[in-house]
Amino acid sequence: MHITIRSLTTAALLAGSLAFPMVQAHGGDLVDVSTLKPLGEKILDENPYRGDKEAIRIGASAYTQNCARCHGIQAVSGGMTPDLRDMPADKENDKIYMAVTLKGAARSGKVYMQPFKGTLSQEAIWAIRAYTDSRPKKE
Numbered sequence: 001m002h003i004t005i006r007s008l009t010t011a012a013l014l015a016g017s018l019a020f021p022m023v024q025a026h027g028g029d030l031v032d033v034s035t036l037k038p039l040g041e042k043i044l045d046e047n048p049y050r051g052d053k054e055a056i057r058i059g060a061s062a063y064t065q066n067c068a069r070c071h072g073i074q075a076v077s078g079g080m081t082p083d084l085r086d087m088p089a090d091k092e093n094d095k096i097y098m099a100v101t102l103k104g105a106a107r108s109g110k111v112y113m114q115p116f117k118g119t120l121s122q123e124a125i126w127a128i129r130a131y132t133d134s135r136p137k138k139e
């Protein structure tokens with residue numbers, strides 16, 4: 001059988017899309033936010049869902065899918081990454097939270113956290129923050 005570079009590339013792409021479905025997704029279609037108030041395109045600088053039960057429910061699942069592997073199960077960090085419960089639930093920290101989540105974090109050319117812009121919707125990102133805010137704080 002003759003295996004071309006092209007078919008190998010296709011196979012690698014297919015394998016990649018199976019292993020990392022997130023990479024293929026865009027527009028935030030991974031997280032169903034249809035039960036939340038739509039927020040539009042403009043990024044808000046304060047969490048409109050703070051304390052909202054439905055946002056916390058959706059945020060819990062979105063957090064588990066997208067953040068828990070680095071920031072810890074149920075928002076409890078093991079110490080290698082910032083514990084997101086440490087960010088006070090106020091407007092100033094909302095802004096930082098949103099900026100970092102959209103942009104990701106990289107230093108000296110090394111990516112510590114991938115950008116979520118284009119992967120998660122604004123609704124999903126604020127729902128995650130509603131969830132981490134709702135978690136009991138550290139002792």
Ligand code: HEC
Nearest residue numbers: 066067070071081082096097100101105112113114116128
């Ligand atoms: C691949 C691992 C990884 C994933 C996945 C990840 N993060 Fe991060 N995140 C990090 C690391 C590492 C840092 C610290 C970066 C630094 O020190 O510059 C960080 C920093 C942050 C910060 C800044 C915290 C602060 O106190 O300044 C926020 C906010 C944040 N992440 C939110 C999220 C959210 C929300 C998700 C899921 C949608 C997420 N992260 C997914 C690794 C990750």
